[in-house]
Amino acid sequence: MSYKDIRKCNKKQKRSSHMLFRETGIKTCDRSRILMICNAGLVSGIQREEVINLFLPFGKLEDVCMLPGKSYCFVAFRNEEDAQEAYSVLHGKTILNATEVKLILAFVESVPKTDHDFKSSSWPNGLILLKDFITEVEEDLLIRCVNWDTGAGNSGRALKHRRVRHYGYEFRYDNNNVDKDDPLPEDLPKECSFFEERLFQRSGIRFKPDQLTVNEYHPGQGIPPHIDTHSAFEGIIASLSLGSLVVMEFKHTDGRHASVPLPRRSLVLMTGESRYAWTHGITPRKMDVVVLEEDNKFENGCLSVSHRGTRTSFTFRRILRGECCCNFPLFCDSFKKRESSSSSFKIESETANDNIDNRVAAKLESMHVHSVYEEIASHFSETRHKAWPNISNFVNDLPPGSILLDVGCGNGKYFGVNKNIFEIGCDQSIGLASVANKRGFQVFTSNCLHIPLKPGIADACICIAVIHHLSTKERRLQALTQIAEVLRPGGQALVYVWAKEQERDKVKSSYLRQMGKRNSGKSDEETSHKHCVSELDLSLPVHKNRTDFQHGDLFVPWKLKHDTDGKTSKEVPTFYRYYHVFEEGELETLSREILDIRILKSYYDQGNWCLLMEKSKE
Amino acid sequence: MKLLTHNMLTSKCLKGVNVGYPLGILAKDVKVSEVDFNPEFVSRIIPKLDWNVLWNAADSIGHSGELPKAVISDYENNQEFLKKAHHVLMEVEVINGELICPESGRKFPISDGIPNMLLNEDEV
Known part of the structure; x- marks a missing residue:
């Protein structure tokens, strides 16, 4: 490092030290086993796995602390010497991701408290993990018994992010339920016949499944958080993990969160509260954080990452005859049906499910988004002229000759900011598009769900205050997917949506x-x-x-x-x-379902959740 | 609608249409207006274009003028070439007319310079 660089680093270090003390009361120091990464955190888009991967070569890690909404994080080594070594190698030198920013490290006295941990005490009530439920021979037998190609109707098919095969009954993803009167011709494979007896031996639980869903996940694939529809299945859901370990994320609406590693050949049982009131899902990524087996207590355990292989899950369930009578009405579709049988259908934002029907969605948007903007276009346009600085900066930084697409350009507020690029905008509203056109800009009318441009043509894309007008998760995801498609490899998109948190x-x-x-x-x-x-x-x-x-x-x-x-x-x-309106992390989670994009930055800006993403270069 | 915009538009979102490119143009009104010439901008835009489609589009509305049928080598340093490209890309605009899907024949109206690419629910 040059003298100038060292001075720059020291200055940044000092600034971070003040900020840390102000925000958490924690002081920096000269020597310690804990390092603070001053310029990388959840807000700047770095993940826990990446931090662990970076620091693991220097020694055993006891904790990695990521604070929501912060651009710094912490790494606690077991030994002070290892922390020293990491500091001397990484500080001011290593470049993280594509951010072009050099890591700034500092020693700190302690790690702030967070609610995220890996201890089994924080697992949801009713969750049971049976390790080594089957042998390696059985594992192999089961993986090979799935014939992906045959299967009636939709019982075996590739979903967007994983392969799925149903036995006994088909689980339908359009209404998240099963047709209980229409069993599939194929019953559960005979290779699974040991299941009921084995479960009884291992847990004392009597459970006879009549429905099986087999999912195949490749590294990087996942499943969005969900609660299995109450009225579809009985109170036990049993899932067998084959081929590779994966971490399953459990979340409660009260904010509790547990990351549960499901080892190879283990069986996880969701019963009671864990089945009825917690969502479970698998974050699409290629590695997971795990606590090493040597000592199971997290306080003394070591963190590591586990690289995912192909995981096949066998999920055993039993069809519920009649309606659900659980004690968790907030999450229960049967309860809601009883409640609202007389009045009109209400949307309850408390549930994790997306309740607006797709056919209703298009109508709702047409009546209460498109028509409204058409009616208020000129008045609306008068009130929209101040450009937001972070968006203007993004547009201004584009190199000459760039092609920028503005999805939902409205009156063209961001047009003309950068004179050396070609801007093209689309909007559903003819009224707003013609305001932009009269100002001399290139626009066409189209819906953001169907962008009529050549794939890969745009060097950059902005989509400001648009996606929050789409009324189902599928449609919001489709809009993001359309944006990803129109970007060239390496092209970047900036997306803003209104935040629920104001x-x-x-x-x-x-x-x-x-x-x-x-x-x-x-x-x-x-x-x-x-x-x-x-x-x-x-x-x-x-x-x-x-x-x-x-x-x-x-x-x-x-x-x-x-x-x-x-x-x-x-x-x-x-x-x-x-x-x-989007909740914290919602936009980010949604974008993780798109395989060929990478999140560069995720942040909050004046009541909006914002995402800077890049189309992968391959 | 400038011909640069036309160079990117497709009808691929229509049900049953695969590529939907290039769209045919039926021009009723064409306007030519002067736009500041920015040689750096034009030379950087050229590699992103489908030149063939540009030339045919210009020709179909009677404005190919002196535009060469192919991109010449060393175009970055050829002011004359860049000016011709600039004219066709930036100065010629279709104000009223239609865009036509090459596969289905579906027409998209252009009015007051704005192509209407909105689709009905049953078309997607």
Whole structure:
């Protein structure tokens, strides 16, 4: 390092040290077994696995602490000498990812407390793991008994991110349920006949499955978090892991989270609360964090990463005859059916399931997004002229001759920021597109679910405040997939969506701050006031403007005209715009389902969740 | 719609259409207006284009002018060539007309310079 570089590093180190003390009360020091990475954390898009992979060569690791919303993280070695060694090799030298930023390290006195840990005490109630449930010979036999090519109808097929085969009954992914009166011609394979007796011997539980789903996951593949539909299956779900270890993520809506490693040849049983109230899923990635077997207590255990191989899971379930009568009504479709049998169908944002039907979704967006923008286009355009700095910077940094696509360009707020690139915009609204066109920009009308451009043509893409108008997860994912498709390899996209969290680190977003200027009101009103769309048999809460969000799916009213003096003399028409406001991590999780993109940066900006992603170069 | 935009548009989102490229042009009104010439921009855009499609599009609306049928070597340093490309890419605009899908014949109207690529629910 040159003298100048060393000075630069020291300066950054000092700044981080002040920030750390201010935010956590932890001090930096001259020697310790704990290192702080000052300029890489969850916010800058680095993952725990990458941190472990980077530091593992220097010695045993006891903890890696990643704080949500922070751009720094911590690595605790078992021995101080190893931390010293890592510091001398990595500090100021190693470049992380493609960020072009050199690692800045510092010794710290302790690690802040987090709620994320790997201890089995934090596992969901009712979760049982039986290790070595089968032998290697049995494992091989089972993997080979699956014939992926045959199978009636849709019982065997490749889903977007994994291969699936059903026996006994078909699990349908369109309605997340089974047709209980229509069993498949093929019963469970005879190779599985040992299961019931073996389970009884090992656990004392009597369980006779009549449905089997086999999933095959390659490294990098996963399954989104979900709760198996209550009314479809009985209270035990048993899943056998073959071929490779994987970490399954369990999440509760109250914020609890557990990462449970499922070793090869183990059987995991989800019963009670773990089956009915926790979501389970597999994050699509190529390696997992694991605690080494030598000592199981995390306080003294060592962290490592496990590289995934191909994992085949055999999930045994039993079809539920009748409706579910569990004690977890918040997550129970049978309970909701009973509740709402008389009134119209409501959306409950508390559940992990996506409840808006796909056919309803297109209609809802057409009536409560597209038509509304068409009606309010000119008024809306008058209120949208201030460009957001982080987006302007992204556009400005594009090299001359770049092709930039603006998906949902509106009135073309970001056009003309950089004079040396070619910009092309699309919008569903003819009214807004013609405003942009009159300003001299290239636009066409199209829906963001079907972008009519040559794949790989765009060097960059922005999609600002668009995807939150799509009313199902599938559609939101499709929009992101379309963006990925139009990017050239190595091309980057910047996506902004409205955040459910309008307050961050005790700072209110500008959206909330403007409340004072207008009539103030309590956000509780959102919970009581609903707008019913009778054509769709759907009712959604109406948001009180300039207040916190109480729901994920809602209507935001738009009043067409204000009198210039602020007094409204006559009744003004109100339009209801549909929004899906994103929770922390939701946009990121969604984008991880797209295989050929990589997240460069994930951050919060003035009430929005933002994602900078790159199309992979291969 | 500039011909540079046309060079990227497809009808691939239509059900049953595979490539949907290039789209045919039926021009009713064409406008030519002066746009500042930026040689660096033009020379960097050229490798991203389908030149053949550009030439045929220009020709089909009667504006190929002196544009060579193929990209010449060393075009980066040939001001004359870059100016001709600039003219066809940036200065010629279809204001009213239609784009036509090469596979299905579906027409997309262009009005006031804006191609309408919106599809009906049953077309996707």
